[in-house]
Amino acid sequence: MFPTAPSLGQCRFPRSENTPAPPPRTGVFSDPDFPRPVAPPKAGRWAAGCRVADLMTRVVETVGPGDTLQAAAGKMRERGVGLLPVVDGGRLVGVLTDRDITVRGTAAGGDPARLTVRAVMSPEPVTCYPDENAAAVAARMRDRQIRRVVVLDRSDRLAGVVSVGDLAVDGGDDRLSGETLRGISAPDAAG
Numbered sequence: 001m002f003p004t005a006p007s008l009g010q011c012r013f014p015r016s017e018n019t020p021a022p023p024p025r026t027g028v029f030s031d032p033d034f035p036r037p038v039a040p041p042k043a044g045r046w047a048a049g050c051r052v053a054d055l056m057t058r059v060v061e062t063v064g065p066g067d068t069l070q071a072a073a074g075k076m077r078e079r080g081v082g083l084l085p086v087v088d089g090g091r092l093v094g095v096l097t098d099r100d101i102t103v104r105g106t107a108a109g110g111d112p113a114r115l116t117v118r119a120v121m122s123p124e125p126v127t128c129y130p131d132e133n134a135a136a137v138a139a140r141m142r143d144r145q146i147r148r149v150v151v152l153d154r155s156d157r158l159a160g161v162v163s164v165g166d167l168a169v170d171g172g173d174d175r176l177s178g179e180t181l182r183g184i185s186a187p188d189a190a191g
Contacts, residue, residue, distance in 0.1 A: 011098055052137055053130035055167060056151050056160040062087045063096060065118035069105050072117055083148045085158055086121050092158055094121035095150060127152050130159055138167050 063072045063084045072084055076098055086094040096117050104120035106112060127150045128137045137149055141164060151160040 042093065050131060052128055052134055052136045052151055052162050053131050055134055056130065057161040058160040060085060060158070060161050062158065063117050064088060065093055065116065065121065067110040067117045069101050069110070069115045069120065069161060073098075073112060076174055083161065084148050085125075085161070086117055087158060090151060090157060091150060092125065092127070092156070094118075094123040095125040095148075096121045125150050128162070133169065134162075137162060138161065138164075141167075 005168055025053070046079055061079050061081065063075060063083055063086055065088050069087065075084060076082060082098040084096045085092055086096055094117075100120045100122060101112070104110075105115050111118070117129050126144055126146055128138060130151055130153065141149060147165075148161055148163045150158065153159040
């Protein structure tokens with residue numbers, strides 16, 4: 001069994017006396033009944049067997065395709081997240097990001113109180129499985145220039161979400177998480 005994630009007071013970045021401590025992460029990311037396991041760091045490198053299951057957030061908020069953008073945005077604000085898996089009948093049918101709401105919804109002139117998630121969601125999200133190697137999923141994030149990947153169990157049911165932040169904070173490999181973030185943030189060569 002891996003140790004649970006460090007509290008904010010144990011983060012590796014020190015704060016000065018004048019910098020207030022950030023508020024604790026609430027909602028789906030800090031549920032005390034479901035502690036997130038953390039793979040032990042090994043001298044700045046991920047263990048060869050570090051799996052997505054060792055890093056992912058297991059309890060996530062979801063929305064349905066018929067929910068309004070206003071309701072979805074409210075869930076994002078309450079939970080402090082930028083992605084919500086879209087689930088219909090227990091199956092993942094897409095993902096909704098804060099960017100989807102802004103760019104495809106409101107910037108396009110849509111009314112968030114009337115526009116549904118289905119109208120702006122990304123219908124074919126990038127997914128992975130809990131037993132996949134974390135470095136391989138980091139490479140997928142880098143190649144697709146995305147910050148979050150939905151984790152499905154082998155029955156294709158929602159199991160969680162893994163983010164570039166999970167890789168950086170819990171992965172223990174600063175080099176790999178830095179390369180992943182640089183790849184995600186790089187301008188797209190095609191556009």
